[in-house]
Amino acid sequence: GAVVSQHPSWVICKSGTSVKIECRSLDFQATTMFWYRQFPKQSLMLMATSNEGSKATYEQGVEKDKFLINHASLTLSTLTVTSAHPEDSSFYICSALPGQGQETQYFGPGTRLLVL
Amino acid sequence: QKEVEQNSGPLSVPEGAIASLNCTYSDRGSQSFFWYRQYSGKSPELIMFIYSNGDKEDGRFTAQLNKASQYVSLLIRDSQPSDSATYLCAVNKGFADKLIFGTGTRLQVFP
Numbered sequence: 300g301a302v303v304s305q306h307p308s309w310v311i312c313k314s315g316t317s318v319k320i321e322c323r324s325l326d327f328q329a330t331t332m333f334w335y336r337q338f339p340k341q342s343l344m345l346m347a348t349s350n351e352g353s354k355a356t357y358e359q360g361v362e363k364d365k366f367l368i369n370h371a372s373l374t375l376s377t378l379t380v381t382s383a384h385p386e387d388s389s390f391y392i393c394s395a396l397p398g399q400g401q402e403t404q405y406f407g408p409g410t411r412l413l414v415l
Numbered sequence: 416q417k418e419v420e421q422n423s424g425p426l427s428v429p430e431g432a433i434a435s436l437n438c439t440y441s442d443r444g445s446q447s448f449f450w451y452r453q454y455s456g457k458s459p460e461l462i463m464f465i466y467s468n469g470d471k472e473d474g475r476f477t478a479q480l481n482k483a484s485q486y487v488s489l490l491i492r493d494s495q496p497s498d499s500a501t502y503l504c505a506v507n508k509g510f511a512d513k514l515i516f517g518t519g520t521r522l523q524v525f526p
Contacts, residue, residue: 333513342503342518343459392458394514402447402464402507404514409458 302326303395305407312383313415320378320410322393328373329395333404334366337390349376383414416441421504421517428524434491436520438504441485445506448480448487449514453501462489462502494524 302325312318322332331350335343347355347368355368367379376395380387390411394404420439428434436450447466451459465471465478465487477490487506491498501519 342516345513345515348513403449403461406451406458406460 301405303405303407305410309411311413318380322376324374324395327397330398331396332376333394335392385414388414418515419517421520424521425523430526434494436489436502439486440506444508446509449505450489451503496524499524
């Protein structure tokens with residue numbers, strides 16, 4: 300149980316285009332999902348916290364107009380990187396919190412983004 | 416001072432030995448403590464979590480928490496080459512709160 304998927308696993312795009320990444324909880328409902336970014340040889344940095352049906356809470360320094368987060372249902376959150384640039388190239392990882400008294404976050408497999 | 420600090424390593428141990436990974440945190444309000452393992456190019460996977468002072472054992476893994484000293488550790492007994500990975504310590508301040516990650520310790524278990 301507690302499986303989280305992400306799609307796509309890899310994406311290569313040209314500078315200036317927008318990229319959408321999906322995060323799905325497959326066998327549970329997630330009231331809260333988190334989006335992280337990890338640059339090479341660095342740790343995970345939280346970008347934003349996403350709650351179903353409400354606006355995401357962004358961490359300091361993360362541009363909310365550039366990284367659009369939509370948590371439309373209890374099993375799906377999306378992250379859209381708008382007008383991507385090479386410096387946005389990174390490993391994007393989502394996690395989901397099952398709720399119902401559980402505190403453990405379950406991570407998706409990650410999406411590697413390369414912006415040319 | 417970083418909120419969660421870990422020695423980046425690498426920590427090299429021979430197969431069969433005990434690997435000891437340490438983590439300190441700065442916020443005394445931290446409530447829950449997690450250890451994740453991350454293989455190169457993969458996302459983190461949960462090893463175990465601990466809330467209370469003392470030891471918590473799960474198979475070959477033992478987490479130790481000392482809130483007075485603000486440190487948490489992970490012991491891996493009978494280390495295997497497959498344990499070679501980066502181990503991330505994470506803390507939060509309460510239920511459903513965001514996780515704050517350390518930078519991770521790279522563990523190398525050699526045959």
